[in-house]
Amino acid sequence: MIRNLLTIALRRVKRQRSLTLLHILGLSIGLMSCIFVWLYSNEELSFDQFHEQGDRIYRINQTFIWGDDDALFGSTGPAVMGALWREVPEFESMTRVHTPGNFLISHSNALGEQQVFEEEHLLAVDSNFLEIFTFPLLQGNPKTALINPKSIVLTASMAQKYFGNENALGKQLELGEQPNKQSYLITGVAADVPANSHIQFDFLLSMSSFPRVKKSADSWMWTTFVTFGLLREDADPDVVAQKVAAVPGKYLEAFLQKYRGISYEEFLASGEEWNLYIQPFLDTHLRSTHVYSRLNEVSDINTLYILWLIAGLILTLSMINFVNLSTAKATTRAKEVGIRKVIGSARKQLIAQFLVESFIYVVGAVIVSLFLVEFLLPAFNGITEKSISITQLFSPDFILVLFVLTLVIGLLSGLYPAFYLSSFRPALVLKGKNMQGLGGTRTRNTLVAAQFAISIAMITCTLIVRDQVEFWKNADLGFDRENKIIIEHAERLGTSVEAYENMLLQHPLVERVSHSSDTPPMIFDFDNFVRNGEEQRNISVNYLTSDEHFLEVYGLSLMMGRNFSREFTETHHIIVNESLTKSFGFDTPEDALNQPITYNEVDYKIIGIVRDFNSNLSDQIYPTAIFDASAPIFRDPSTELTVSLVRDLTADETMDLLSDFESNWNLIQSSAPFDYTFMDQEFLQFFKETIRFSHILKALASLAIFIACLGLIGLVAFVIEKRNKEIGIRKVLGASVTNIWILLSGNFGRLLLIGFVIATPLSWYLMAQWLESFPMRTTISVFTLVASGVLMLLIAVITMSFQTLKASRMNPVDYLKEE
Structure with a gap:
């Protein structure tokens, strides 16, 4: 039986090539969008997961003491670590990362030529840094490499840059400029830092190389040190957070008296705060939009939620299209259903037949989507500024997700057409009468209205993100930044x-x-x-x-x-x-x-x-x-x-x-x-993440609009198929091309208006929440909301016009020859 179902389904797929193309194209684009979002999300969620002790590492954040900003500071003064180490025994170990800025690094190559490079990614770290974080050394001892002053660890790519194939360990590099140039001994070579690391470096310098750090050991105000603590395995983070919060009250008194001439109570009475907080290190990349980061750019977990929501909506559009395109061709299959019922086919056999066809389309779409992903991956990496490899698609997790997704999409896309088509009554069908079955018109109109709502919401979100980027570009900052x-x-x-x-x-x-x-x-x-x-x-x-x-x-x-x-x-x-x-x-x-x-x-x-x-x-x-x-x-x-x-x-x-x-x-x-x-x-580097999000959203919105156009093709095809005899009669009675166009498109305006009414408040609310995260933000314009609906209207009119005009110019004899 299964063999027979597959044979009939494959014949059907092969016979109706245009319908097959539309089915597979729509579903493959929806699947491709989901795969790209999965790849991007997987890359973002993988940040810092390679650290063996990552789940026990916490960053110390503090109040932004330099102004009235509600955000936090992801760095502290050099004295904070010592105070926490004395007051919070739950810390197994603590370390600091200092950002000393750019350095000129000079070196004589094998030919005796002096090479000078300006390096940006240098960090000064405490001697136990490599014991807390998992940055493996290819050469050198991680416990001793950064103890002595003027010690330096460089990555493998930097060792290749400066020394070629020579062994870099034990050699010297000169850092700085005359008269302050100093020689550093290479005590370790680290593996290149993964791209999905919040802490990025090419060189690690021993903290003891900087006399000012020791000189300012009591400072809480030189906030260029990112302080990390490794909790004991049995430590309770909530208890630690309370102990950390109590530390400023004990230690700031002496510091404020010495450097500002006021007591801690006077400091608090003036309306200022100076609090310390702990944050899981694994949250620093995706959950730190409220924290000024010193080491690297951060992303926003809400961006991933939005992208997954959009990918889900695009996939929903694809499935709506599948349903519409399947039911739009109901007339061509009505007689087949009627004849098969007359000769004894049970309804469950017909449902199985239609579901098998649905799964064939979905499997074909999966294969096409994988090819599309491989072909478009370089462009996607360019938009997202990532280096995602196609090999990530061969992971067991992805294969399992793709298998489950194929089953779910096949069922969700195929069930309604299967029940709808199998519901035709053979006596009526064989007399040439179409059946609506299961409230077909109402269901289809609901799906089309939902499709319009999704498309308009996508357009609205894209335009609002564009408005925010343009607001930044054109903002009056009180100074001239042109040319x-x-x-x-x-x-x-x-x-x-x-x-x-x-x-x-x-x-x-x-x-x-x-x-x-x-x-x-x-x-x-x-x-x-x-x-x-x-x-x-x-x-x-x-x-x-x-x-x-x-x-x-x-x-x-x-x-x-x-x-x-x-x-x-x-x-x-x-x-x-x-x-x-x-x-x-x-x-x-x-x-x-x-x-x-x-x-x-x-x-x-x-x-x-x-x-x-x-x-x-x-x-x-x-x-x-x-x-x-x-x-x-x-x-x-x-x-x-x-x-x-x-x-x-x-x-x-x-x-x-x-x-x-x-x-x-x-x-x-x-x-x-x-x-x-x-x-x-x-x-514009300040807005890099949002500009990148804008590019991703624009690409996904374009795909959504394309799928929406396919959906309109399904809608118009259904309307024409359902009313072809009416079109013929009206043409015989003298109806013009315009009359026929209005007839076929009449229901469209109402559905689009419903979609606009649904999409506008939802997209406005979501984007208003998104804009709240920016200190400098635009307002959502009524013009932008209206423009989304108008743009969707224009796209829909252009999409529909080809089929409706073609139908209005058909010879009425072709419609009425069976009467």
């Missing part, structure tokens, strides 16, 4: 910075040049400033150093006072923004002019006040201070040059300009590489 090139590490030019700036200004495409310690909106240096008086005020301020051209280059508006000038000695002068004057309690900005502000026990006179600008893409404007480059403040010595161009350049002009910049650089500093970035590109 700017940032030249990194200008401090390497030494005393020749000004000479280099003059070289740049000679170029006709260069309008202005400025040097500064940071550039907006990437200013993240916070520290405490004090206003002395009857009521002393101590607030956290975002600060930078710059020259006299900075305000002009970035278009910062000077409200009052003056800019820095070479006519004055600006060592103890400062320019502030409006928010700083308000935070320090000045009634008006004018009252702040020429008043002293204390930083590091040195008074700086406010000589100018600029309008507020967004210094670091927060949802609030932080108090910001601008020092002259000559100010005696302790900070990272790095300097950035901002080159403002006269206009937007072509690609060729840009390359020629950068070539000139590099040539001028090499005339002054040939031992250090020329490094640059474009401000607009660096700006």
Whole structure:
């Protein structure tokens, strides 16, 4: 019997090639979408799972002490680890990761040539780092490799880069620049860090190599240390969390008294907080959108939920199409059903026949979807910026999931058509009368309305994500970020910075040049400033150093006072923004002019006040201070040059300009590489995850729309098949092509409107929740909601028009010849 069912089903599939193509194409696209989302989710969920003790590792987070932001900080001061180690015995071990920034690394190759590279992925770690985290060493002892000062562990790819096939262990690398260049001994070679690791590095430096770490061992405010604790196996995380939370109250008193001159109670009374929290390390990648991460970018688990919801909706669209296309061709199978019932076929045999056909289509769709995935995987990796391999599809878990999915889709897609087609009564069918069976019209209209709702929701979500990205691109941040090139590490030019700036200004495409310690909106240096008086005020301020051209280059508006000038000695002068004057309690900005502000026990006179600008893409404007480059403040010595161009350049002009910049650089500093970035590109790096999500959503929405078009083909085919005799009669009576088109499309508008009414509030609610996670966010426009429905309407009209116009032009004789 099974053989007979398969033979009949295969003949049927082969005979109706166009229907087979539509069935398999629709289902394969739905399956392909699910497979791609599975691959992406599997990659995201696999982050950090390779650490043998990963389930016992916890990161220490703290209150964001540098402002009023509700988010947490994923890093702490160097003193936090010692305090926790003394107060929380449940920690079996603790370690810190410090981010010292970029380094120049130099090395003489086998030919005696000096090679210099600027390396970004360097971390300073405590000596037990490799005992807590599973980063296996190919060479060296993980227990001793990072104990001694000036010890360095590099990855296998870096060992190949610097030493080729030679054994790197025991050799030397020189880090830094003259006069502070130092030799480091290679004490280990680690396997390359997996892409699915939150902690990424090419080099590990021993923490003892940095004297400032020991000097600042009591600091809670130098928050560049990511602190991790390994819990004992019998430890209760909830108990540990309570003990960790109690630590600041015990240790901050002495620190605040020493460095801020206030007690812990006074600190709390001022409305500020300083709390510590523990977070499972395995949650850092997908559940840290509320935590400022220092080591790597993070993703959002909600993004995976949304993608799975979308993949499920696309697969639902595919199955709806299958049902519609199957029932739309009911007339062509009605006589077959009638004859088979007359000669003795039971209804269960017919249901089995139709289910076998359904499974053949689904199996064919599975095979086609796998080929599509393999063909489109490079494009998918490009969109998601992943390196997913097709070999992941051969895992036992995926094969099991695919098998179960095939069974479920085959049943869900095939049951209704099977029961519907097998319900025809042979006496009526053989007289030429069609049967609706099981309320066919109502069920089909419900499915089509659901299809419209899903498609409109997909379009709406895509447009809202696009609106958010465009909002970021066009947001008024209070400064000019157009047509700017940032030249990194200008401090390497030494005393020749000004000479280099003059070289740049000679170029006709260069309008202005400025040097500064940071550039907006990437200013993240916070520290405490004090206003002395009857009521002393101590607030956290975002600060930078710059020259006299900075305000002009970035278009910062000077409200009052003056800019820095070479006519004055600006060592103890400062320019502030409006928010700083308000935070320090000045009634008006004018009252702040020429008043002293204390930083590091040195008074700086406010000589100018600029309008507020967004210094670091927060949802609030932080108090910001601008020092002259000559100010005696302790900070990272790095300097950035901002080159403002006269206009937007072509690609060729840009390359020629950068070539000139590099040539001028090499005339002054040939031992250090020329490094640059474009401000607009660096700006968009802040929104990299959302832009990537936008690209994924756009691709999935396009697939959903394509499947929706297939569904409309099924709907129109059914309407034409059901009303073909009516079309013929109307044409005989003089109906025009337009009349016939309206007749065939009449029910469509009502179903689309129902779908729009269902989709709009749901998509609005979901996307409003999604937007809440962004400090800078757009509002959902009514125009966007309406545009989604209009776009779906246009797509539907175009899709339907081919079939309806073709039907309206048919010869009525072809419809009425059986009457």
